[in-house]
Amino acid sequence: MTAQAALIEDNPAAGVAAPANELGGLDAILGFHIRLAHGAVYRHFAEAFADLDLTQKQVSALWLVSEFPGLSQIELGGRLRMDRATTMTTVNRLQARAYLRRERSAADGRKQALYLTAAGSAVLGEAKACVADHESWLKARFSAAEIEKLVELLARIHE
Amino acid sequence: MTAQAALIEDNPAAGVAAPANELGGLDAILGFHIRLAHGAVYRHFAEAFADLDLTQKQVSALWLVSEFPGLSQIELGGRLRMDRATTMTTVNRLQARAYLRRERSAADGRKQALYLTAAGSAVLGEAKACVADHESWLKARFSAAEIEKLVELLARIHE
DNA sequence: CAGAATTGTATGCTTCACTAACGATTTCAC
């Protein structure tokens, strides 16, 4: 074993001059930063919603159905970028907890129109307060202009 | 059912003036945009790596071990923001495919020093070419200055 | 040296995302 290898093994970040940081060349990969940022946000969200026991996806679904009552599953999935199968399991879970109800669409018999229940409305109200806290935590590190810019850049990716 | 409700059911995006876009108030949530952007990147990555059958996490792990040979699992997990259990399963998978090998650290008997195998080096070489393509797809929508800014902003979230 | 901390390991649970198939319904083409 070389002296450098021993150094690396003891403290991998030390003794290596070329990669300036502990991530090496990975630090230059934009996709990697998106991945890490998402993970950090995901974890904080999960923590913030431990009491309500809701995931990002579930809150998004409730929120969207609240703003667009009668939304079909396929529409919901499309806007949240989920396929039909994933949308199903999300709606199933929310329906099982009586936050959401399905209703066969009168206009199109293939579709299920989605509506919030009273319990769903109530929990969404609490959830929005938690989202506001979560967003405050997230946005605390940025100026208003930076937030606007960040949202605009991110939107270019997922649009 | 009101006339507006019928309209909504037929075409949920139409007939609703208040929310300017199809996401309603969700569009103002930064965390939501991070989530969608990550999803889009994740999907494109999976598609780009279908042949190599590698995930983001696996490529990141190979990459990091390549730059820091002898890295311990705990160090690998720490830099990739994974807990020990998750790191285990990732390393297990890569070891099962003979891309990675474990070696008990001489300096610290608790640690497993990680090294790439020849096969691991070879596949990482191919992977890096795919990553370059994937990054090109991702970065095509931004200027160089925007990319730099975006990375900096994202780093503030996960640091 | 004894107890505390660290690291790896094993097990189990949950969520997420996707594919493939099938039935019901609607829409399109002729």
Add this chain to the structure above:
DNA sequence: GTGAAATCGTTAGTGAAGCATACAATTCTG
């Protein structure tokens, strides 16, 4: 109109991720 194609919901199965918990081995601390 009628038959074919497309759309939507549903179910089942697969795999990756992430987390908590518990336990063993090793190292560190006092």
